Amino acid sequence: MHGLSSVLMGGRQVLPLVEGGKGVAATNHLSSGAWARSGGVGTISAVNADSYDATGRIIPQVYQALTRRERHEELVQYAIDGAVQQVQRAYEMAASELNRGIGALNINVLWEMGGAQRVLEGVLERTKGMVNGVTCGAGMPYKLSEIAAHHGVHYYPIISSARAFRALWKRAYSKAAEWLGAVVYEDPWLAGGHNGLSNAEDPRAPQDPYPRVRDLRATMRDCGISDEIPVIMAGGVWRLDEWTDWIDNPELGKVVFQFGTRPLLTQESPIPDGWKARLMTLKPGDISLHKFSPTGFYSSAVRNPFLRMLEARSERQIAFSATATGDHQFLLDVGVGRKKYWVTRDDLLHAREWYGHGYVDALKTPDNTLVFVGTAERDVIRKDQADCMGCLSHCGFSAWADTDTNSTGRLADPRSFCIQKTLQDIAHGGDTEENLMFGGHSAFRFAQDPFYSNGFVPTVGQLVDRIMTGA
Numbered sequence: 518m519h520g521l522s523s524v525l526m527g528g529r530q531v532l533p534l535v536e537g538g539k540g541v542a543a544t545n546h547l548s549s550g551a552w553a554r555s556g557g558v559g560t561i562s563a564v565n566a567d568s569y570d571a572t573g574r575i576i577p578q579v580y581q582a583l584t585r586r587e588r589h590e591e592l593v594q595y596a597i598d599g600a601v602q603q604v605q606r607a608y609e610m611a612a613s614e615l616n617r618g619i620g621a622l623n624i625n626v627l628w629e630m631g632g633a634q635r636v637l638e639g640v641l642e643r644t645k646g647m648v649n650g651v652t653c654g655a656g657m658p659y660k661l662s663e664i665a666a667h668h669g670v671h672y673y674p675i676i677s678s679a680r681a682f683r684a685l686w687k688r689a690y691s692k693a694a695e696w697l698g699a700v701v702y703e704d705p706w707l708a709g710g711h712n713g714l715s716n717a718e719d720p721r722a723p724q725d726p727y728p729r730v731r732d733l734r735a736t737m738r739d740c741g742i743s744d745e746i747p748v749i750m751a752g753g754v755w756r757l758d759e760w761t762d763w764i765d766n767p768e769l770g771k772v773v774f775q776f777g778t779r780p781l782l783t784q785e786s787p788i789p790d791g792w793k794a795r796l797m798t799l800k801p802g803d804i805s806l807h808k809f810s811p812t813g814f815y816s817s818a819v820r821n822p823f824l825r826m827l828e829a830r831s832e833r834q835i836a837f838s839a840t841a842t843g844d845h846q847f848l849l850d851v852g853v854g855r856k857k858y859w860v861t862r863d864d865l866l867h868a869r870e871w872y873g874h875g876y877v878d879a880l881k882t883p884d885n886t887l888v889f890v891g892t893a894e895r896d897v898i899r900k901d902q903a904d905c906m907g908c909l910s911h912c913g914f915s916a917w918a919d920t921d922t923n924s925t926g927r928l929a930d931p932r933s934f935c936i937q938k939t940l941q942d943i944a945h946g947g948d949t950e951e952n953l954m955f956g957g958h959s960a961f962r963f964a965q966d967p968f969y970s971n972g973f974v975p976t977v978g979q980l981v982d983r984i985m986t987g988a
Contacts, residue, residue, distance in 0.1 A: 521533060521757060521764060521985065521987075523556065523619075524747065524771060524773060525745070526558070526621070526698055526699055526747055526773065527558075527621060527623075527649045527650045527671040527673075527698035527699070528649070528671070529558075529618060529619070529620065529621040529649055530618055530619050531556060531557055531558050531619070531620055531621050532555070532556045532557045532620075532981065532985065533747075533772070533773040533774060534552075534557035534558070534773070534774060534775075534776060534981060534984060534985070535557065535558040535560065535623075535701075535749055535751075535773060535774065535775040535776070536548065536549060536552040536557060536558065536559050536560045536775075536776060536777075536780050537560060537625075537709075537751060537775050537776060537777025537778075537780070538560035538561065538562045538563075538623070538624070538625025538652055539562055539625075539709075539710065539777060539781070539955065540562035540563070540564025540565060540566070540625065540627065540630075540940070541562070541564055541565045541566075541937070541940040541941055541944055542562065542565070542566060542567050542787060542940075542941070542944040542945070543562065543781065543786075543787065543788055543944055543955070544560060544561060544562045544625075544780070544786075544787070545561065545562070545566065545567060545603050545607075545787045546561060546602075546603045546604070546605075546606035546607035546610065547606075547607075547610075547785040547786075547787055548780055548783060548785045548786050548787060548977060549561045549603075549607045549622060550606065550607035550608070550609070550610030550611045550622075550785075551610065551611075551783075551785045551976070551977035551978065552620075552780065552977050552981070553607065553610075553611035553614065553615060553620040553621060553622050554610060554611040554613070554614050554620060554977075554978075555620070555977055555978050555981040555982075556614065556619055556620045556981070557620060557621075557981060558620070558621045558622075558623055558649075558650075559607060559611065559620070559621070559622050559623070560622075560623045560624070560625050560652055561600065561603045561604055561607055561622065561623070561624050561625065562603075562624075562625050563596065563599075563600035563603075563624040563625060563626045563636060563637070563640055564596070564625070564626060564627050564630055565578065565592070565595065565596050565599065565630075565908065565937065565940075565941070566596065566599030566600045566602070566603045567599050567602075567603070567787075568595065568598045568599040568602050569602055575945070578592075578595050578941065580592070580904070580906050585905050585906065585907055585915075585917055585923055586907070586923055588905070588906035588907065589631055589632065589906060589907030589917075589919070589923075591906065592631060592632070592906045592907060592908055593631070593632040593635055593636060593639075596630075596632065596636045596639075597635075597636055597639035597640055597643075600624060600636070600640040601639075601640055601643045601644055604622065604624065604640065604644040604647050604648055605644065605647065607622055608622060608644075608647040621649040621650065622647060622648055622649055623648065623649055623650040623651065623652050623673065624637075624640060624648055624650075624651055624652070625651075625652045625653070626651065626652075626653050627653075627654065627655040627656075627711070628653055628654065628655050628656035628657070628658040628661070628910075629655040629656045629711075629812050629814075629909055629910050629911070630655075630908060630909060630910065631907040631908050631909050631910055631917075631919045632907075632919060633658075633910065634660060634664065637651065637653075637664055638664060638668075641664070641668040641670060642668070645668075645669075648670050649670060649671060649698075650665070650670050650671035650672060650673050650698045651664075651665055651670060651671075651672050651673065652673040652675060652701060653672065653673070653674060653675060654674070654675025654676070654701070654703060654711075654713065655675075655711050655713075655812065655814060656910075657681070657684065657685060658674060658685075659685060659688055659689040660689070661674060661689075661690075662689050662690045662692065662693035662696060662697070663689065663692070663693060665693065665696050666693040666695075666696045670696070671696050671697065671698030671699075672690075672693075672696055672697060672698060673698050673699050673700070673701050673749070674690070674700060674701065675701040675703045675713070675751070676700065676701070676702065676703070676713065676733070677702070677703055677704070677705045677712060677713030677714065677715070677729075678713070678715065678729065678732075678733075679729070679732040679733040679735070679736040681713065682700055682733060682736055682737070683736050683739075683740070686740045686742075687740075691740065694741075694742070697742065697746055698746075699746060699747040699748065699749050699773060700733065700737065700746070700747075700748050700749065701748075701749040701751050701775065702726070702729065702730050702733055702748055702749065702750055702751060703751040703752050704726045704729075704750075704751065704752030704753055705718065705752075705815065706720075706723035706724065706752075706806065706958070707723070707726070707752035707753030707957060707958050707959070708751055708752030708753070708777065708817065708957055708958075709752075709777050709778055709804070709817050709818070709955050709956045709957035709958070709960070710777070710816055710817065710818075710955045711810060711812060711814045711815070711816045712752075712814065712815055712816060712817065713814070714806075714814075714815040720806050720808075720815060726750065726752070726753070727762075727763070730748055730750065730763075730769060730772075731768055731769060733748060734748060734768070734769050734770050737770075738770075744770030744771060745770075745771055746770075746771070747770075747771040747772060747773040748769065748770065748771070748772050748773070749772075749773045749774070749775050750763065750772055750773070750774050750775065751774075751775035751777065752775075752777075752957060752958075753957065753958060753959050754774045754775060754776055754959075755778075755779065755959045755962050755966075756984070756987060756988045757774060757984060757985075757987050757988075758987035758988065760772075760774065776984070777957050778956060778957035778959055778960050779980060779984075780977065780980065781793070781796060781956075782796050782797075782963055782969065782974055782975075783974065783975055783976060783977045783980055784974055784975065784976045784977075785976065785977045787944070788943075788944060789943075789944075789945070789946045791946070791948075791949050792943065792949050792954070793974065795819070795949045795954070796956075796960060796963045797963050797964055797969065797972065798964060799819065799956070799960050799961045799963065799964060800961050800964065801961045802820075802961075803819055803820055803960070803961055804817050804818065804819060804820065804956050804957065804958045804960055804961070805817065805818060805819075805820035805824055806958075807824060807827075807828075809824070809827045809831075809932065809933055809934065810933070810936060811909060811912045811913045811914035811915070811930070811933040811934065811935070811936055812909055812911075812912075812913070812936070813911070813913055816955065817955065817956065817957065817958060818953055818954055818955045818956060819949075819954040819955075819956050819960070821949065821950045821951075821954055822950045822951060823939070823950065823951050823952055823953055823954070824953070827932070827933075827934065830888055830890060830894075830931075830932060831888065831932050833867075833871050833876055833888055833889040833890070834882070834886050834887065834888045834889075834932070835860055835861075835864035835867060835868060835886060835887055836860070836861075836864070836885060836886050837849065837858040837859060837860050837885060837886065837887055838858075838859045838860075838885075839857070839858070839859070840859060841859045842859065844861050844862075845859040845860055845861060846859065846861075846862075847859065847860055847861065847862050847864075847865040849865060849868060849879070849887075850865075850869075851868050851869055851872035851877070851879075852868060852871075852872055852876070852877055852878055852879030852887070852889055853879045853887070858879075858887065868887075868889065871889040872889070875891050876889035876890055876891055877889075877891065877892060878890050878891070878892060878894075878895040880895065880898070880931040881928060881931075882928065882930055882931060882932055883913075883927045883928040883929075883930055888931055888932055890931070898931050901914070901915075901934070901935040901938060902914065902915045902916075902929050902935075904935070904938075905917050905935070906937065907919060907923070908936070908937040909936070911925055912925070913925070913927075913929075913930045913933050914929060914930055914931075914933035914934060914935060914936075915929050915935070916928065916929040916930075934953070936953065939952040939953040940952075940953060940955075968983055968988065
């Protein structure tokens with residue numbers, strides 16, 4: 518495509534194409550190694566990556582310990598061992614190009630994952646000379662620059678606003694300016710997975726990314742950052758001929774593009790065949806921006822029966838008071854045993870109706886509400902909360918926190934779900950309809966793009982070649 522050529526980023530000559538890092542286990546050495554071998558930036562997810570035994574089989578991440586704290590230690594060890602193996606394998610795949618200074622391998626971590634700092638340090642310690650950079654989002658990773666500089670790798674913060682980048686730069690990143698590889702602008706309305714939608718922004722009112730990226734570049738210039746440090750546009754990027762006004766645009770400086778959704782459907786992509794087949798069936802509007810994640814962040818996923826179940830669960834919800842007060846004058850008489858909860862007349866009638874439909878257990882939430890669930894659903898919620906292995910720094914679902922007390926101090930929230938369980942399941946062959954299935958808002962285009970007609974699944978090399986033509 519005219520105007521598109523390789524760029525210098527993180528000290529490497531790379532195509533302006535970055536593979537989005539998708540955990541848990543949705544990007545691994547196969548996809549990332551192939552992406553780097555094709556001259557782009559391959560991104561290995563270091564979020565609970567898979568490990569392999571001596572025969573090359575994936576080691577199931579089973580937790581033996583009795584306490585959450587001990588299971589959390591098991592999780593951190595799985596995470597480090599898995600990411601190290603993924604990096605080593607990806608490097609071997611792409612060594613012919615990497616050794617010539619072409620292409621790059623990054624690792625992606627979620628700052629809000631449990632033990633994030635320990636995992637990152639542990640991986641970088643054991644992969645010296647293989648990893649070019651660390652991409653990191655979900656939270657405000659102030660320590661990212663310090664860790665990256667200590668290990669001699671570049672850092673790629675993921676932000677969704679100029680304001681967030683300014684805060685990171687002023688407080689921390691300016692002290693390690695030379696290791697800034699690029700700034701990833703992840704559009705909160707277009708990107709798949711968790712995103713950085715702030716309380717000031719309306720999830721139902723998407724904003725045009727161009728002015729937001731223009732403001733980010735202006736902020737970077739204010740901070741004294743060269744236009745040669747790229748902004749990486751992430752979210753909603755499908756074909757580059759739709760972004761021609763961004764390329765070689767003096768207002769934006771150097772721009773590189775991240776592809777998160779399209780690399781899911783390649784021969785090297787590690788996701789199961791059932792997931793790949795499901796991608797081919799998506800229609801416009803099938804991706805939902807929702808707030809059920811136990812991280813507390815908004816995230817985008819396929820609106821499948823799993824997500825609809827969470828929507829329905831939250832709709833069976835009523836507010837209560839501990840005493841008769843205001844319009845809460847009616848004693849709830851279903852789903853709560855001998856406990857006393859005062860509700861409105863309308864909510865009492867709703868609760869009786871739900872009870873009659875088999876939603877016989879009322880579970881308390883941290884917000885002084887009750888949600889009504891069936892007995893089997895209640896048992897799953899309770900078991901998943903009890904089995905928590907501390908995969909997040911703060912988990913709304915189980916009330917785990919990666920702190921001395923290992924508690925958020927809030928009630929566990931039955932409106933959420935165990936994210937580790939469902940992501941591990943879908944990545945390793947579980948039902949695509951009964952698990953969380955992350956996806957970007959352009960995923961419906963698989964069914965419309967002639968490149969994928971007749972069920973064609975490209976290699977990573979074929980996909981990179983196709984993208985470089987503009988399509």
